[in-house]
Amino acid sequence: MALKDEFLSLISHEFKTPISVIIAAVQAMEALFGGQLDTRIKNYIQRIRQNAYRQLRLVNNLLELARISSGQVKMRVRNYDIVFLSSSITRSVVPYADQKGVKLFFSSTIREKIIGIDDEKYERILLNLLSNAIKFTPGGKSVFVRLSCIDSKQGGQVCVEVEDEGIGIPEDQQEMIFEKLAQVEGVQAPGTGGTGLGLSLAKLYTKALGGSLSLKSQVGRGSCFTLLLPDRQADVLDSVAECAACGPEHPIQRVAIEFSDLYPME
Numbered sequence: 556m557a558l559k560d561e562f563l564s565l566i567s568h569e570f571k572t573p574i575s576v577i578i579a580a581v582q583a584m585e586a587l588f589g590g591q592l593d594t595r596i597k598n599y600i601q602r603i604r605q606n607a608y609r610q611l612r613l614v615n616n617l618l619e620l621a622r623i624s625s626g627q628v629k630m631r632v633r634n635y636d637i638v639f640l641s642s643s644i645t646r647s648v649v650p651y652a653d654q655k656g657v658k659l660f661f662s663s664t665i666r667e668k669i670i671g672i673d674d675e676k677y678e679r680i681l682l683n684l685l686s687n688a689i690k691f692t693p694g695g696k697s698v699f700v701r702l703s704c705i706d707s708k709q710g711g712q713v714c715v716e717v718e719d720e721g722i723g724i725p726e727d728q729q730e731m732i733f734e735k736l737a738q739v740e741g742v743q744a745p746g747t748g749g750t751g752l753g754l755s756l757a758k759l760y761t762k763a764l765g766g767s768l769s770l771k772s773q774v775g776r777g778s779c780f781t782l783l784l785p786d787r788q789a790d791v792l793d794s795v796a797e798c799a800a801c802g803p804e805h806p807i808q809r810v811a812i813e814f815s816d817l818y819p820m821e
């Protein structure tokens with residue numbers, strides 16, 4: 556591992572432990588005294604939690620990027636129904652879209668499609684595209700998630716589009732935003748500051764899954780991110796796996812971490 560990555564990974568671990576302790580303490584405080592606390596204290600608690608989540612997202616993303624560049628990330632590919640997986644992930648972010656007054660629609664031209672995928676990595680990709688779409692779309696406008704299958708020279712592909720009616724991305728910056736720490740200049744409203752790592756991670760995961768991630772966008776009209784994944788089943792004997800994103804402990808916390816910079820508490 557390069558010295559820089561090793562350093563980053565060490566530092567990230569050192570940050571992660573105290574953040575996890577802060578989050579656990581806040582959760583315990585709410586569970587034990589939630590009913591007795593007055594609104595002002597609840598707001599402070601909410602602020603601590605939101606910022607701890609924010610920090611955790613940054614640290615997780617940095618750690619993951621360091622792992623990828625040192626070849627340490629393994630894909631756990633198993634067979635999942637990509638339609639069910641995508642609709643579950645989309646459903647899990649509805650409260651955040653609602654809170655902002657953004658309408659969120661899911662549609663699919665296929666009822667079921669079993670493909671080999673790493674469900675957790677796919678969830679990270681889709682959550683990042685969704686959080687961006689909701690973050691950069693004003694209330695009253697819409698975000699669409701669409702699934703379809705396409706046949707191409709390279710074989711069948713599953714196409715997942717996340718389209719928004721948001722602010723759009725200038726043409727000369729459309730390539731750059733997939734790079735680490737890159738953000739479009741001048742559009743970060745106070746309190747909505749991400750770290751510019753989400754898309755670079757999404758792109759690297761997509762590549763590792765044998766797919767591609769591309770963008771079409773027009774300033775003032777919106778953006779459409781297109782994720783193409785190979786329509787190929789995993790070479791495993793077991794049938795369709797239970798997905799981490801759909802099981803009983805569906806990741807309310809993972810979603811909250813991804814969306815933590817969207818709604819600053821005042």
Ligand SMILES: Nc1ncnc2c1ncn2[C@@H]1O[C@H](COP(=O)(O)OP(=O)(O)OP(=O)(O)O)[C@@H](O)[C@H]1O
Nearest residue numbers: 687688691723732738739749750751752753754778
């Ligand atoms: N749907 C979108 N509409 C408009 N701009 C976008 C959209 N998606 C991404 N961008 C631009 O690309 C930048 C990079 O996105 P990326 O997801 O990598 O980082 P981020 O959302 O700022 O932070 P992070 O995902 O690390 O929390 C954003 O800061 C924004 O400037």
Ligand SMILES: [Mg+2]
Nearest residue numbers: 683687749753
């Ligand atoms: Mg993002």
